[in-house]
Amino acid sequence: MRPHGPSAEGTGAGGPGAGxxxxxxxxxxxxxxxxxGSPTGGNPTTETSxxGSPTVVSVxxxxxxxxxxxxxxxxxxxxxxxGRITALTGPSGAGKSTLLRALxxxxxxxxxxxxxxxxxxxxxVLTLSPERLRHLRRHRVAYVGQDPGSALDxxxxxxxxxxxxxxxxxxxTVRNLLAECRLPVGDGLPDRRPGTLSxxxxxxxxxxxxxxxxxxxxxxxEPTAGLDTALRDxxxxxxxxxxxxxxxxxxxxxxxxxxxxxxxxxxxxxxxxIRPAPRPAPRPAAVPKARPVRAGAGAEAGTGGDPPGTxxxxxxxxxxxxxxxxxxxxxxxxxxxAAPGSATGIVGPSGSGKTTLLRVLAxxxxxxxxxxxxxxxxxxxxARKRGRTMQRRVQLVPQNPLGTLNPARTVGATLxxxxxxxxxxxxxxxxxxxxxxxxxxxxxxxxxxxxxxxLSGGQRQRVSIARALACAPDVLLCDEVTSALDPGxxxxxxxxxxxxRAARRLTVVLVSHELHLVAAYTDTVHVxxxxxxxxxxxxxxxxxxxx
Amino acid sequence: xxxxxxxRAGAAAEATAAPAPRRALAAAGRAGLVLAxxxxxxxxxxxxxxxxxxxxxxxxxxxxxxxxxxxxxTAARRHLLGLDRPVWERFGDWMTALPTGDLGTSARGxxxxxxxxxxxxxxxxxxxxxxxxxxxxxxxxxCWGALRPGGAVDRILGLxxxxxxxxxxxxxxxxxxxxxxxWTGWLPPVTLTAPDGSPASWTMLVMxxxxxxxxxxxxxxxxxxxxxxxxxxxxHVTAARLDxxxxxxxxxxxxxxGAWPAIATGAATSTGMLLGGAVVVETLFNYPxxxxxxxxxxxxxxTPVIAAVVACTGAVISLVLLGADLVRARTLGAxx
Numbered sequence: 001m002r003p004h005g006p007s008a009e010g011t012g013a014g015g016p017g018a019g020x021x022x023x024x025x026x027x028x029x030x031x032x033x034x035x036x037g038s039p040t041g042g043n044p045t046t047e048t049s050x051x052g053s054p055t056v057v058s059v060x061x062x063x064x065x066x067x068x069x070x071x072x073x074x075x076x077x078x079x080x081x082x083g084r085i086t087a088l089t090g091p092s093g094a095g096k097s098t099l100l101r102a103l104x105x106x107x108x109x110x111x112x113x114x115x116x117x118x119x120x121x122x123x124x125v126l127t128l129s130p131e132r133l134r135h136l137r138r139h140r141v142a143y144v145g146q147d148p149g150s151a152l153d154x155x156x157x158x159x160x161x162x163x164x165x166x167x168x169x170x171x172x173t174v175r176n177l178l179a180e181c182r183l184p185v186g187d188g189l190p191d192r193r194p195g196t197l198s199x200x201x202x203x204x205x206x207x208x209x210x211x212x213x214x215x216x217x218x219x220x221x222e223p224t225a226g227l228d229t230a231l232r233d234x235x236x237x238x239x240x241x242x243x244x245x246x247x248x249x250x251x252x253x254x255x256x257x258x259x260x261x262x263x264x265x266x267x268x269x270x271x272x273x274i275r276p277a278p279r280p281a282p283r284p285a286a287v288p289k290a291r292p293v294r295a296g297a298g299a300e301a302g303t304g305g306d307p308p309g310t311x312x313x314x315x316x317x318x319x320x321x322x323x324x325x326x327x328x329x330x331x332x333x334x335x336x337x338a339a340p341g342s343a344t345g346i347v348g349p350s351g352s353g354k355t356t357l358l359r360v361l362a363x364x365x366x367x368x369x370x371x372x373x374x375x376x377x378x379x380x381x382x383a384r385k386r387g388r389t390m391q392r393r394v395q396l397v398p399q400n401p402l403g404t405l406n407p408a409r410t411v412g413a414t415l416x417x418x419x420x421x422x423x424x425x426x427x428x429x430x431x432x433x434x435x436x437x438x439x440x441x442x443x444x445x446x447x448x449x450x451x452x453x454x455l456s457g458g459q460r461q462r463v464s465i466a467r468a469l470a471c472a473p474d475v476l477l478c479d480e481v482t483s484a485l486d487p488g489x490x491x492x493x494x495x496x497x498x499x500x501r502a503a504r505r506l507t508v509v510l511v512s513h514e515l516h517l518v519a520a521y522t523d524t525v526h527v528x529x530x531x532x533x534x535x536x537x538x539x540x541x542x543x544x545x546x547x
Numbered sequence: 548x549x550x551x552x553x554x555r556a557g558a559a560a561e562a563t564a565a566p567a568p569r570r571a572l573a574a575a576g577r578a579g580l581v582l583a584x585x586x587x588x589x590x591x592x593x594x595x596x597x598x599x600x601x602x603x604x605x606x607x608x609x610x611x612x613x614x615x616x617x618x619x620x621t622a623a624r625r626h627l628l629g630l631d632r633p634v635w636e637r638f639g640d641w642m643t644a645l646p647t648g649d650l651g652t653s654a655r656g657x658x659x660x661x662x663x664x665x666x667x668x669x670x671x672x673x674x675x676x677x678x679x680x681x682x683x684x685x686x687x688x689x690c691w692g693a694l695r696p697g698g699a700v701d702r703i704l705g706l707x708x709x710x711x712x713x714x715x716x717x718x719x720x721x722x723x724x725x726x727x728x729x730w731t732g733w734l735p736p737v738t739l740t741a742p743d744g745s746p747a748s749w750t751m752l753v754m755x756x757x758x759x760x761x762x763x764x765x766x767x768x769x770x771x772x773x774x775x776x777x778x779x780x781x782x783h784v785t786a787a788r789l790d791x792x793x794x795x796x797x798x799x800x801x802x803x804x805g806a807w808p809a810i811a812t813g814a815a816t817s818t819g820m821l822l823g824g825a826v827v828v829e830t831l832f833n834y835p836x837x838x839x840x841x842x843x844x845x846x847x848x849x850t851p852v853i854a855a856v857v858a859c860t861g862a863v864i865s866l867v868l869l870g871a872d873l874v875r876a877r878t879l880g881a882x883x
Contacts, residue, residue: 106789138791151786155804155878164800165790209790403782 054082056217056249057103062116064098064107072098072111078268080217080249085239087260088253090270091486092458096253097146099270100219103251104143105133108454121216138165142215146222146457146484148206150403152194158205159190166212174212181208182234188326196321199226199399199480200350204235211242218242220252222457224259225483226399228349228513232256236263255458255486256514310376311507312361312394312475313337317370319356319531330356331367332531338524340375340474341505343498345518345539348528354511355399357528358477361509362396374475392422395473399480401460405452411438411463412448418470437466442492457484465493469500475507476500482514490514494521585865589858590642596857597638600850606630607654607848628654641851645858651851653844659855662840665744667859670829670836672745674821674863676752677759681821682814684764689771689810690803694794696776704768711765716824720758720831727754737833744835751834758828763817770813774806781805808875815864815871822860 057080064073073095080086088096098108102118105125118125121140125133137143142165145151152161162177163169175185181204183189194202203226210218223239224232240263243250254260260267319331330353338344346354359365361372363383372379374393380386386394398404405414415434419425425433435445441462452460461484468476476497482490494517500506512518518525518539525542527535535542608625625631629640641651650659688708692701728736738751746752778784779802787801829838837856844852 101789104789134791134793136791137789143789145782145786145789147782150782153783153787153801153804156800164792213790407780 055079056082056121057251058119059099059103060116062099062102062118063114064095064102064111065114066108066111072108073102073270076116076270078251080251082216082247082249083243084265085243085250085252085263086266086268087264088251088268088270089255089260089486092255092462092484092489093456094270095456096270097221097456100143100221100251100253103217103219104137104141139213140215141217141219142210142213143219144203144206144210144221144223146225147400147403149194149199149202149400152202152206152209154193154195157191157193158197161194161205162190162208162212165209167214177208177212178205181205181211181238182231183208198351199355200228200231203227207235214246216248218248218250220250220254222254222484223252224254224256226350226480226513228347229258229515231350232259232513233262239263255484255490257487310373311337311339311342312379312509313373314357314361315371315373317357317360317367319353319360319365320368329531331360334370334528334531334533336361336526336533338475338507338509340507341501342524343501343508343510343522345522345525346509346511346528347513347515347518347525350513352528353531354528355479356531358396358479358509358511361475362394362477363391364396388422392418392471393474394477395468395471395475396477397465397468397479397481399483401452401457401464401484405460405464405467407452410449410451411455414452414463415448415467415470418467422471424470424472433470437470438463440469440496441466442489442496458486458489461485462489462493472504473506474504475509477509477511479511480513481510482512482517490517497521581869585869589861589865592861593642593854593858594638596854597634597641597850600848600853601634603848605848607850610846610848611654637850641854650855650858653852654847654849659851662852663837663855663859666835666837666840669745669834670822670825670838671863673752673755673759673829673834673836674818674825677756677763677821678814678818680756680760681763681767681817684760685767685771685814686810688764688768689775690798692768692772693775693779693798693802696779701772705772708765708768708772712762712769713765714762716758716762716827717831719761720754720828723754723757724831738835740835746835751832755825755828755832755834758831759821759824762824763820766820767810767813767817771806771810774809775802777809778802778805804878807878811871811874815868818864818867822864 057078059076059078062073062076062078063071065071076095076099078086078088078099088099090096098111101107102113103120103125105128107113113126120136123132123136125136128136156164158178159171159174162174163171166174166177175190178185178190183201183204189197189201194205197205203223207220207223210220218239220239224235227235236259239250239252242248252259252264314334314336317331317334317336318329321328321330334353334357336344336357346357348354356365360367360370360381363379363381363386366381372381374390379390379394383391405411409417412431412434415437416430419430419433420427434448438445438447443459443462443466447455447459447463452463455463461481465478465481478497482493485493497506497508498521501508508522510518510522522539525536525539526533527542606625607628608621608630612621612624629637644651648660650663653659653662688704692698692704695701724736727734734750734753735748738755739747741747775798781802784797784801784805787797792801825836826838826841828834829836830842833839837860840852841856843849844856
């Protein structure tokens with residue numbers, strides 16, 4: 001793990017710290033292009049620190065707060081060195097994303113730094129002129145956000161997305177970069193647009209786009225959320241390799257203890273003391289609350305819900321896409337069944353059609369062939385033909401909460417809408433019910449006044465779960481609902497769903513790459529590969545083999 | 548004729564894009580359906596025009612009668628013009644003749660096609676030039692303001708565009724006449740017509756075009772600016788900014804493409820305003836276009852001429868709106 005650079009440099013002029021800062025500030029522009037050409041050699045500003053590799057980013061006692069509002073980040077300290085990977089962990093809402101964005105001089109709207117300083121490659125990013133800051137972002141520090149699906153321009157092809165930031169935008173280099181990020185370049189992926197890629201592929205395209213500029217510092221927010229174990233390991237090996245060969249400082253904010261164990265050299269845990277870690281609402285309180293609501297809604301809808309149905313089933317689902325004239329089958333004859341009160345896991349590699357299957361079940365995409373049934377009765381494929389009761393009974397928690405929560409509405413308004421729409425709560429009870437829903441997913445009630453962009457990734461994901469639960473559904477389709485949650489919160493959310501399953505015979509369909517969650521909280525598993533179910537059966541039989 | 552050409556071009560484009568002939572056929576069917584809808588819309592519009600003229604006091608026979616013509620003479624001419632028949636019969640006759648290119652006969656006994664042959668291209672030239680000037684100015688001003696949101700340029704432009712869009716065409720025309728013609732003498736104050744019926748020199752187009760374009764450019768610049776402001780908050784635009792791309796690149800490559808649907812729709816609605824404003828502006832500058840023909844025809848209660856003018860301008864507006872819809876479909880189609 002020793003970087004190659006410093007040994008070749010020998011002793012630089014001046015002492016550590018001040019001398020390095022001055023040199024770097026003086027030739028910031030030149031150093032950017034020099035580093036781009038040869039990342040390990042020829043950088044005059046590199047200085048060996050006491051620990052053996054140079055510190056490129058240092059954050060001391062950083063505190064960020066909203067004007068007159070809550071503290072977003074308190075007393076954060078961080079030191080990044082070349083060639084090393086630092087993991088940033090901490091509970092959801094601890095300020096991991098805020099810290100990463102602050103490193104490139106971007107603070108949330110209305111926020112300011114109330115204490116501490118940030119030094120990146122010798123620049124104080126908080127006082128840097130806009131043009132120098134832009135240069136820093138363009139050539140030396142790359143940031144990949146939590147939600148690459150919406151961060152990639154939906155109208156640009158992958159090829160251009162990567163070439164846009166690349167030092168060398170030639171098609172060959174771009175292909176190599178994509179291949180380096182384990183993307184299949186042979187089947188026309190470079191000519192596709194982000195909307196046609198799976199969540200995992202989007203994430204890797206965003207990574208390729210970040211690497212294309214050959215940065216000195218790479219900031220990754222949840223780099224492996226939504227990726228399966230095999231891909232996650234490949235990505236973490238890739239990061240390891242890049243950190244060493246390119247002598248790059250990597251910092252990743254993540255919840256995944258396996259990833260941290262696998263590739264991080266150092267771990268920085270953020271602000272345990274800022275907010276109490278969100279705890280799940282006590283089960284006995286949550287379950288009885290849900291019961292009368294469901295009964296009322298059921299009586300109003302006339303379906304009762306008591307006669308044991310057969311649950312949600314699908315037969316022979318086919319979904320075809322045409323990609324530049326070439327047909328592509330996202331689902332090829334998939335059969336699916338989930339009994340009431342059961343929990344079914346869907347696992348499989350990235351791009352195998354898991355999300356497409358959920359979207360078909362939710363009625364967001366009509367299959368080209370195949371049928372859906374709910375409790376033995378046919379379920380129309382498009383959601384808008386399903387009628388209000390059917391719509392209420394099948395709910396989807398989407399993969400990408402930022403893209404699916406209305407940015408103009410407060411969380412309270414978002415949650416109140418399904419309550420009103422399906423007449424689940426009386427007008428005067430709505431505020432109380434919203435608070436209960438938030439409590440169920442472990443969020444404080446005052447979140448109801450905030451808007452989605454003011455929340456952390458994990459908080460958004462929980463709001464999105466609460467929105468789906470607001471309709472008192474019978475079937476809950478969860479697409480990577482725990483990808484942005486820390487293990488504690490993820491377990492709490494899964495416990496909540498398990499409690500609802502027992503209390504209301506809620507059917508849970510869980511798409512996840514977190515196999516330990518699937519193993520612990522589902523009873524049946526379907527394994528999806530390239531649009532086909534290759535194995536299905538009781539979790540106990542299938543999962544030990546996968547683990 | 549226009550529609551047929553577009554249909555052919557559309558079919559050709561579909562054929563190259565889709566390998567399967569069945570898909571090409573389906574696409575052509577969809578295109579045909581869309582064009583049929585537009586045609587239906589146009590005929591409803593023409594029916595409204597016929598009804599509206601019927602409701603105006605007086606008819607073509609009285610409006611065009613010679614001084615001292617006897618009541619019997621007027622009645623005879625009314626019969627000759629077919630005005631004693633019910634309006635829906637006359638509408639039916641006129642509509643069934645339309646596909647053959649026959650626009651009927653005016654109250655003064657001239658072929659309507661002949662009446663419009665010279666003015667219509669002139670108005671199209673005026674309108675198209677004003678449209679191009681509007682679009683370029685609006686895009687330039689909107690993008691300029693969006694480069695530094697809330698900056699001095701942005702605020703001044705916002706105010707100036709607000710004033711420009713509030714100015715009626717005739718006020719702008721009078722201002723232009725004073726400034727460019729009477730005080731400085733740079734441009735001719737009225738349009739002289741060449742023997743072929745077109746304006747004698749391009750300098751005569753400048754002021755009418757500006758008079759039409761200034762209010763519309765104000766309106767469209769505000770739309771461009773607003774659409775870009777919406778896009779600036781999109782996650783992928785934020786991400787592009789955090790990637791350190793230059794403000795110009797972020798604006799032109801990442802924000803503007805997403806703003807096209809709003810811009811195209813705004814510009815397309817301007818077509819109607821441009822052609823409507825042309826009536827006033829053409830009268831003021833004595834420009835030989837449809838405006839003069841139309842105002843004369845309304846005074847004469849000359850239904851076939853009015854309907855023909857409406858049919859021509861309506862077809863143009865309809866085509867531009869169709870183009871805007873295509874831009875929208877194309878841009879939004881690139882999304883998941």
